[in-house]
Amino acid sequence: MKGAVLYGPRDVRFEERSTPAITEPTDAIIRISATCVCGSDLWPYRGINPITQPTPMGHEYCGIVEEIGSAVKTIKPGQFVIGSFFASDNSCPHCKAGYQTSCQHREFVTTAQAPILRVPLTDGTLLPTPEVPSANLIPSFLAASDVLGTGWFAASAANVKPGSTAVVVGDGAVGLLGVLSAKQMGAERIIAMSRHEKRQKLAREFGATDIVTERGDEGIARIMEVTKGVGADSVLECVGTQESMMQAIRSTRPGGSVGYVGVPHGVELDGEKLFYSHVHLHGGPAPVRRFLPKLINLIWKEKINPGKVFDLSLPLDQVAEGYRAMDERRAIKALLRP
Numbered sequence: 001m002k003g004a005v006l007y008g009p010r011d012v013r014f015e016e017r018s019t020p021a022i023t024e025p026t027d028a029i030i031r032i033s034a035t036c037v038c039g040s041d042l043w044p045y046r047g048i049n050p051i052t053q054p055t056p057m058g059h060e061y062c063g064i065v066e067e068i069g070s071a072v073k074t075i076k077p078g079q080f081v082i083g084s085f086f087a088s089d090n091s092c093p094h095c096k097a098g099y100q101t102s103c104q105h106r107e108f109v110t111t112a113q114a115p116i117l118r119v120p121l122t123d124g125t126l127l128p129t130p131e132v133p134s135a136n137l138i139p140s141f142l143a144a145s146d147v148l149g150t151g152w153f154a155a156s157a158a159n160v161k162p163g164s165t166a167v168v169v170g171d172g173a174v175g176l177l178g179v180l181s182a183k184q185m186g187a188e189r190i191i192a193m194s195r196h197e198k199r200q201k202l203a204r205e206f207g208a209t210d211i212v213t214e215r216g217d218e219g220i221a222r223i224m225e226v227t228k229g230v231g232a233d234s235v236l237e238c239v240g241t242q243e244s245m246m247q248a249i250r251s252t253r254p255g256g257s258v259g260y261v262g263v264p265h266g267v268e269l270d271g272e273k274l275f276y277s278h279v280h281l282h283g284g285p286a287p288v289r290r291f292l293p294k295l296i297n298l299i300w301k302e303k304i305n306p307g308k309v310f311d312l313s314l315p316l317d318q319v320a321e322g323y324r325a326m327d328e329r330r331a332i333k334a335l336l337r338p
């Protein structure tokens with residue numbers, strides 16, 4: 001089969017890779033219906049995370065089960081399934097606490113930009129839809145695999161509740177789906193921070209009530225103005241830079257919460273400032289598996305349409321263009337069809 005392989009900065013190739021097969025009795029082999037490029041794939045693509053050897057890419061996926069290992073109990077061939085970027089057993093103490101991305105037996109899924117994928121720990125990782133979905137629902141199920149689950153975790157970690165005022169820092173796919181998630185959790189006011197017209201429009205569609213275009217001190221001043229000097233109850237940090245993290249913490253009211261899901265790159269916090277801010281911080285790699293049953297149900301019943309974040313759809317052999325379009329911010333998120 002052919003799949004995506006990253007060789008170095010801005011050098012992603014579509015080339016021959018070995019076709020995965022069952023190696024453990026708990027594995028499943030799935031035929032990918034759709035995969036995509038993640039915002040986090042851009043860190044190595046831009047050379048910020050160094051690449052030392054040709055690296056297969058991709059960790060977002062949904063598709064049809066082709067084969068299962070002898071120990072798999074809950075998943076059958078022919079089912080349409082969704083999993084997240086960390087395979088988990090869903091039974092260890094961390095999984096039971098709802099932190100499947102810290103599973104004691106977790107395995108990172110890293111080869112999903114391909115037609116065939118091996119998924120470990122099948123019973124703990126994959127969830128089937130009630131039936132094979134129609135084609136129009138596939139982008140939304142794909143979104144549940146990572147970006148929707150991550151946006152949902154940001155809102156959950158930021159303790160969004162009915163009536164809350166929420167701020168979303170970051171207008172990438174995760175931030176936009178953080179807006180959708182905050183809306184689903186009943187936030188009354190949702191302030192999206194974005195300078196990009198197309199993304200502002202989608203944020204409004206997903207439930208944003210206000211848009212703030214300023215950043216840094218000016219951005220914080222605008223949030224304070226909008227919240228009458230109080231600050232937000234909940235802030236979703238969906239970028240991972242020093243600026244975005246400080247934007248999030250300083251926009252939160254005393255006693256409020258920041259849910260941070262942007263992978264930090266060079267973020268350093270001042271303990272004393274944090275101490276006096278009275279802000280709750282919670283985040284990390286989103287335990288998407290915790291939210292999948294709920295998210296699959298919402299999508300199946302067409303209550304939400306997170307697939308709208310895919311504004312570019314390409315055949316998998318054009319994966320390099322998918323990376324370029326996201327790198328240059330021409331596309332919010334690129335869907336790839338094998």
Ligand SMILES: [Zn+2]
Pocket residue numbers: 088089090091092093094095096100102103104105106
């Ligand atoms: Zn576990």
